[in-house]
Amino acid sequence: MKPPMVSIKVRDLTLRFPVYGVDAKSLKKHLARVAVGGRLGRAHSGSAEVTAISNLSFELKAGDRLGLIGHNGSGKTTLLRALSGAYEPDEGEIEVSGRIAPLLDLSLGIDPSATGLENIRLRGRIAGLSAREIDEKMDEIGKFTGLGPFLAMPLKTYSAGMQARLAFAVATAVDADVLLMDEWIAVGDADFQKIAHQRLLSLVERAGILVLASHDHDLIRLYCNKVMRMDGGIGSPVVSVKNLDELLAQPSES
Amino acid sequence: MQIAEHMLRTGSRGTRDEFRRAFADLVASLGKLDLAWSLAWHDVVSRYRGSILGPFWITLSMAFMVLGIGFLYAELQHISLQTTMPFVALGIVFWGMISQVIIEGCETFVQASGMLSQTSLPMFTFVWRTVMRNLATLSHHVVIIVAVVVWFGFWRTMNLPMAILGLVLTLLNISWISLAAAIASARFRDIPQIVMSIMQFSMFMTPVFWQPGTRQGLMNLVLTFNPFFHMLDAIRGPLLGAPADLSSYGILALMALAGWATTFSLFAFTRRRIVHYL
Structure with a gap:
């Protein structure tokens, strides 16, 4: 079909x-x-x-x-x-x-006491990725956050900017056809904003429809x-x- | 596939349609049991994060409670330790599961409000999350069950299949009670307190610690109309090698049917509104 x-x-x-x-x-x-x-x-x-x-x-x-x-x-x-x-x-x-990928709230399903890696898993599962899909994307997501060794530490030890990076990386890791956004998500320092911008653009390109x-x-x-x-x-x-x-x-x- | 590839949401098209949609939610949640499990397991892990024993802390404190109450009731009721200890041990372990599934049911939707208000995840997923979280905890307490069954020699006489049947029937019942508590607590914020009191009261009215003795008069009334007695009896009886009392299984099966029919109807009628209650 x-x-x-x-x-x-x-x-x-x-x-x-x-x-x-x-x-x-x-x-x-x-x-x-x-x-x-x-x-x-x-x-x-x-x-x-x-x-x-x-x-x-x-x-x-x-x-x-x-x-x-x-x-x-x-x-x-x-x-x-x-x-x-x-x-x-x-x-x-x-x-x-x-x-559908709703990016309405970056903090959805984020647990501050869990480590960065655990949060990536949890958030990915909620977004509808299977455990295997998450494994496949884990490297890419981890790299994108730029957090390196910090990923193994609990989220509450992160600065606000680091938390936003992680949340953003996971939230945008889904392959979606329909992207729903409440305000354009701009997070992190200037460097990160630039790559975040790139990523959002490519997501919008891939997604069939964007509602912002x-x-x-x-x-x-x-x-x-x-x-x-x-x-x-x-x-x-x-x-x-x-x-x-x-x-x-x-x-x-x- | 993952998030609904095709989604059609419409205004109400009558009662039959509401039931069909509620059923679709149930089916979708069964297809996503692995997600419910991931959430449940995450709950267990995060609750005991940083502790060495993890959920075994509960097992340990339960074991001490079993020892204490076991000795005490053996003295009080003048019954041998051989009888009291396994009875109390299994009673406390399974009562713990029954009451937690119902009490934590109050939080099922309230806790998931973030996810319910911005994703199309099935609502039943969160019901299974509550049930599975407690099954994960129960699996740690198997240590206590095995210990008493082996120590007191019940492994020779126990009827494991009947006990498992009893556990399944119990789960079928406490899951609908849990769902009912979840819906009611989302709408009315004083329900959790009421549920808590009811469960506390029920613990004393149910033979968790005390031996029921002969069933006559008031005692017979207390036992016959106490659903929790039948649950415990259906699981504990066969493990302790008692001849299976089929009436408990029958009552549990009937209660599961009637309870699910009622609660599912409640869910069908409130499903649209639950997200706004939160």
């Missing part, structure tokens, strides 16, 4: 968040409210619902590098998490063909060929990055 082309299809996506306040998290208060006369069906009354994304539709195909722009709380990160498969749509659907959420418009101009503006959970149409200025000039809808 021919593998399906790398693509992302989002149709009428609506995502609502129940926001549970402190009260709603307490079973005792929950029961008290029910006992005092709140109807059982309304037991959720202590929690409000926030619509994070409403009626969003777009399609991306191989070669598309989409930049997501918008204010804080406009739904960019939520959209990335939905694309990673963590958040389930409340309405509509998300279809992704291809191997960022506030830095220059960055988006540099890496993306398409942009979408999110505003209060509503997405603008996906346009070419050449039209970024026009998109920014449009008044906010909300």
Whole structure:
């Protein structure tokens, strides 16, 4: 069977968040409210619902590098998490063909008391690599971090920059078709930033699709060929990055 | 393959679809048991990092507890050490596993919130992680089991296959209880305390240390309606060469079926929401 082309299809996506306040998290208060006369069906009354994304539709195909722009709380990160498969749509659907690599949080699955090597293994396993794949990549990852003998030491003895190097090296070691990034990850000293930049570029080249959420418009101009503006959970149409200025000039809808 | 090569996520399409998806999560997690094991083993290693004996520290402290309580209860209940010591030893070892799987179940999803909110890993993977972590710990305590079985000569009379059947049935039961605790604790933050109290109470209501004696009156009630009694009985009985009481196995099998049906339904209905609870 021919593998399906790398693509992302989002149709009428609506995502609502129940926001549970402190009260709603307490079973005792929950029961008290029910006992005092709140109807059982309304037991959720202590929690409000926030619509994070409403009626969003777009399609991306191989070669598309989409930049997501918008204010804080406009739904960019939520959209990335939905694309990673963590958040389930409340309405509509998300279809992704291809191997997804979410680089949303570098510290995911990192254990400070474990050694560098152990962390590479653990993080690699979480990212979906088999034990053998990790063995094959271990040398390359180790070399890339430039940490040498420090890899055998616990992560908590590392400086912040060294930790970031390691996390970055592992997170970017996966062969992905779809790369999801929340802000461009720039870490370490100037030297490392340069090679990190190279590596990210090659990753973007290899990956069929990149979705990058960022506030830095220059960055988006540099890496993306398409942009979408999110505003209060509503997405603008996906346009070419050449039209970024026009998109920014449009008044906010909300 | 690794991370879903093809992923389709949709809004709710009715109850049947929710069950189908919950089942798909379960199947996917079974395909990734090696990942669950990696996580579980990492937990064990990191918990005892830097200590010489590692998980054997627990084994050692358990062994002392067995010795102490064994001698004490032999005196208190006027029963020979030959009877009390193996009974207490196996009781403490297996009770430890049962209660830990359930208590640590409360942390299953809460602890994994980072991974649950940004990857598409199956949720059941984290349930198996909790169970496997405790199986790894239990495997260290095999030392105690072997010691008493050999020292007191039970290897001649024990019925190992029945004991293993009992262990399997017990695991099937505590894993659904663990999942139920995981879902409930994700939603309500006071559940772990409640679970802790229940398990403490159950330890005293279950013949972990004390010999049940004759089953009549109140005692019969306490034993018959205590699921943990049946679990311990199904594992410990055959190891101590007692004639197998099939009713315990039947009750455990029925409880596993009913429990999984209920908990799986709960999971199917809450699956979408769990990540938002965290």
